[in-house]
Amino acid sequence: MNEARSIKQNSLPDALPNFRNLGVTLRILLLSNAIALLVAVIKARGWQDFLLQMLQIIALLTPITLSSLLLLGLLQPWLYRLGYGRGVLAANVSVSGLALFVYYLGGELYQPDLDGAAYFDVLRCVSLSVAMCSLLLMYFRLRARGLSLSLEDAHLQVLRARIRPHFLFNTINAVLGIVRAEPKRAETALEDMADLFRMAMAEAQDLVLVQQEIQLSQQYIALEQLRMGDRLSVDWQVLDMPDDALIPVLLLQPLLENAVYHGIESLIEGGCIQVMLRRNGGTLQIRVGNPCPTAGGEPHLGNKIALKNIRERLSLLFDAEASYQVIRGADYYRVEITLPYVKEKRHDHNRTGFARLHR
């Protein structure tokens, strides 16, 4: 429990993007080329000239962006340690320094008419680099803010699911139904219920140990099994899962809840939910599959909201490095998630929230 607390944050502070993330790298390249395109449009005098301008700008820009990305990737741990404000400053300084370096190294390529004022060239180079770098960082900050709402949302949704009358009153009724005959079991059920509520009310955090999420999911399943009895079973397959692996909080439990609520519960014979968690090299794979009624056409609205939230959080935390897939058959439903294997850093995590995506 202590470990959980230590990686918990009150709210997500602004953080520099993870420059080692493939998605972030792609976004930076795409956006910087988009700016190049705009400049080419402004400078162009015709179609052919536009292409020429475009090629010229990209040829000059790419060495700078690529080397900057490399540098920022290398400096990443140091940048994170600085905190957001100073990190931004350091990123700007290093990028413009690098741009100047490439500019002078490029020689004639970058300065075709050497008679221009050197002082002006330096100023232009630095201000353009700073502008570009700040613009991109601002974009990442806004994007992270937009998506981090989904994290708060995840907790709200889980809380809402707990107080959904169908769950709450039926569970209380079920506990009352066993309290005379099996008082011990009733005790455990109430304890599980308290834990599930506590988790839903906990402060927003992003990553937890896989084991914690599994435990929470098992408590949830135990409560549903109390009501549904033999109709609900779960086949857990946790293969080669390291103890220090972290996954987004409330990722597995809502998936199981969907499987129960939209699958098993409407089947008269019930069914078995297949849960598979596996480490595969540098990635973690999570798969939740369940049988579902054939006739019951379109998926529920609640279902869509929960899945949308999970998608948004994966995108916030891992960008393009996480994938998410829903496979819907005639009588089964399966969600498959792949995300990078993030290790818990035992001594690093107290410092700031920035350590949270350290690999």
Added chain:
Amino acid sequence: MTTIELALRVFIVDDETPARNRLRELLDDCNEQLPLVVVGEAANGQEALDKLAETPADVVLLDIRMPQMDGIELARHLCKLLRPPVFIFTTAYDAYAIKAFELHAIDYLLKPIRLGRLFDALSRARNAVPVQTEVLRELLPEARKHLSIHERGKIHLIPIEAVLFMRAELKYITVRTAEREYLIEESLTALEKEFATRFVRIHRNCLVAKDAIVGFERGGEEGESGWQVRLKGLDERMAISRRQQYIVKEFS
């Protein structure tokens, strides 16, 4: 009537075992002041129909939300029993149903169920009049999932997906599935309205399942040269009346 009160026969329908336990315990508690006997319990609609056909009950405690068939649909089928029982519905929360129950003064219990409320409902049940099928129809806004027929003391369920066509004949309606025919006593107009998404009217007296249509043919007897419908697994061709000819275009 008589001063000796017969024990009230109670039957429990709920898909959740602990919920049935809870009701049995509470009924046991009621037993001290109100003579009653639990004659059986069921976890789903089909089981309830089978058991109640054999052991009649005065009161059925019915959960609304169940897989396969909800409690209100089950109540509609149970109305076909020779002596329909009084229903007391149980639910954790179903805003729509609760409003309707209150409107029609039908008893319901909210889960978690309280002893006092159960006792009151049971005391009233002795003098209650069984609900009318029409009222139950209003309670359930969606279409039923099954049709039911009363045959040799038992109630049979016909899943609505299995029905190929329904044709009005004299007093009854013939319901045809791939296997056999059944006779039910309902109005074709009401059936058409209830299952509008599944069936299409091809004739004044006939509804056919849209899914079962495999083709249309020209032809007919007695000089009528209108269209006919061919249905999956049936040799019989169903005539389309002149007024309904337009559906041929809609389907092909």
